Amino acid sequence: MAFMTENPPKKPSKSDRTRAQILEAARLLFAEHGYEGTSIRDVAAHASIDPAMVIRYFRSKDELFARAAVVDLKLPALRVIDRNAIGETLIRRFLEIWEGPASGPGMAILLRSATSNEFAAEKLRDVFGNQVRPVIAAAADPADAGRRAGLVSSQLLGLAMCRYLLRLPPVVALSHDEIIQNVGPTLQRYAVGEA
Amino acid sequence: MAFMTENPPKKPSKSDRTRAQILEAARLLFAEHGYEGTSIRDVAAHASIDPAMVIRYFRSKDELFARAAVVDLKLPALRVIDRNAIGETLIRRFLEIWEGPASGPGMAILLRSATSNEFAAEKLRDVFGNQVRPVIAAAADPADAGRRAGLVSSQLLGLAMCRYLLRLPPVVALSHDEIIQNVGPTLQRYAVGEA
DNA sequence: TGCATTTGTCAACGACCGTTGGCATATGGC
C-alpha cells in the first residue's frame, strides 16, 4: 500500500506537489461549478495531469470533495467578543472569510453544492451547528441559542448567496461599509436583542 | 408539425392530461433534487410514461425546466401596502409563497438549481429585479431601491435556503409568529428605514 | 368499417461520466 496519510514529518516529495495541485484545482472548480458540475476530468485538466492520477491520489470523487470542502471559520474566541458589538464583529469576520486573501473558498464549495448534494448540506449544517451556534450561545441565553443562531445564519447565508453565488447586481455593488452598517444591526438584534 | 402551443380554446384532449402530468412530476422533482439531479427518465417514471414522451411534449430537458420554473410572487399591488407595515406584509407573503397551499414549488425549483445552473440563476435575478424591486421602489426613495431590495432579498433568500432547502433544524423549528416577529422588523428597516 | 392522426412503447445512438488495470518512464538508494 502506498499511502502514508498522516504526517511523515519531512517529505516534500514530488507527489506532494501534484497532490496539492490537484486539491487546489478541485477547490477552485468545486467552488465555481459545484459538485455535479465538476468532473474528475475537469480537475485533471486544470492540474495538467491525467484523470487517473486524481483517483490514485484521492480514492474517489466523493473523497476528493470531502478533502476540498473543509471549513474553519476561525470565529473570535468566545470571551473576547464584546456583547454590544457582536453584530459588527460577525459581519466583519464574514467579509474576511468571503473576500479576504487568507481564507480559501471552503464556504463557497459547501454553499454551491448544498442544494443538490446531501453530503455538502450535512457538512454545512455541521459548520453552523459547531462553529456559529457556540459563539451565539456564549453571548446570549444558551436556551434559545439555536433560534438566534438560526436567524443569524439565515441572514449571513442569504447575503453570501446573493453576493457571491447568485451575484445579484445591487448586492454585489454594496460596499463593505454599507454591508456593515445595514447587516450589522440585524445580526446584533438576532444574537442578543430583546426576546 | 404537431404542436399548437397557443390556446386552441376548447381541447381538454387526452394529451393535455399527460402533458400536465409530466409537468407536475417535473416541478416536483426539480424542486426536490435540482436540475442536474433530475433525469428525464426520473420524470417519465414519476409520470408513469415513456421517457421519449417527455421529449415529444417538451422539446428538450432545458425547455421542460423553463416551463417548470415559472414564478409569480403575486406581491401586493404597489399602493395597497401600508408603508409602516411593509416588513410584516413581505414576510407574511413569503410564508404563503413557501408554505401556502395555493403557490406551487416555483421558487424552490429556481433556488435549488440557481447555484449550479446559469439559466436558473438568471431567472432568479429576474424575479427579484422585476417583482421584488418594484415593490420596494414604490415604498421608498427609488434612487436606492436597488440597495434596499438587495438587502431584503438577501434576508428572504437566506431564510428560504435555511428553512426549506438546507433544512437547518433550528430554522425549521421556528413558528410563523417567531419568523414574523424577528424577520419582519429587519425587512422593515431594509425597505424604508433610515438611510 | 376504413383510415388518418394521435398517443404511446421500444431499442438504440453517441456522449460523458467515474473508475480500473496495464504499461511506460522517472527517481533515488545501493
Added chain:
DNA sequence: GCCATATGCCAACGGTCGTTGACAAATGCA
C-alpha cells in the same frame, strides 16, 4: 550501473444521460 519504487499516461470498462427514429396501439372522423 542496477533495481525497486514512485510517478505518470493510455485505453478501456460499465453505467447513465439526453435524444432520436421506427414501429405498435388507440382514437376519432368519414
